[in-house]
Amino acid sequence: MPTRANKASDLAAVTNTNPVLDMDNVYLSDRGWTLRHYKREDKSLFWDEVLVAGEVPSSDTPDTFGAASPTFETGDGVQPPLLTIAPAAISVTAGDFTESTTTTLLVGIDPSVTDATYVWSTDEVGATFDDNTSATPVLTSAAVLGEFTLTCVISSVTADDSPVTVTFDYEVVAA
Secondary structure (H helix, E strand, O other), X not given: OOOOOOHHHHXXXXXXXXXXXXXXXXXXXXXXXEEEEEOOOOOOOEEEEXXXXXXOOHHHOOEOOOOOOOOEOOOOOOOOOOOOOEEOOXXXXXXXXXXXXXXXXXXXXXXXXXXXXXXXXXXXXXOEEOOOOOOOOEEEEOOOOEEEEEEEEEEOOXXXXXXXXXXXXXXXXXX
């Protein structure tokens, strides 16, 4: 049974020197010891993972699982950076259907992630990238009318939510 009294043994894997699990993101919920994973730097998007499950005594005053502002444990005060994906809108307009159209693509990440790598792909047959490993590649559409999917996989050794896959739906339409 997870309790505050057993915190040291329950959370032995969550130490101040652990590069993956951060004590600053751990709280005691009504389901057990819980780790919060943030998907945005502003902490507006997150998901919770139960590390040690079990009934928690009400005398330990656990927070409700998934609470917006639970009482976190104190750790080193430093949280790993996040990739923080912010997809840009993509629109492709085909000229007269015989010429290709180019669009510069962009995803935003947390500026503290300096080791990000990118892999872009699309299901639009005939479309090409100037460099599908660039942070801002240029997609040249084959100018075939239709709906397509564009995918960017962003990886980082230092970001705690790596890899992240961003999927965009786009449509090639007549000018």
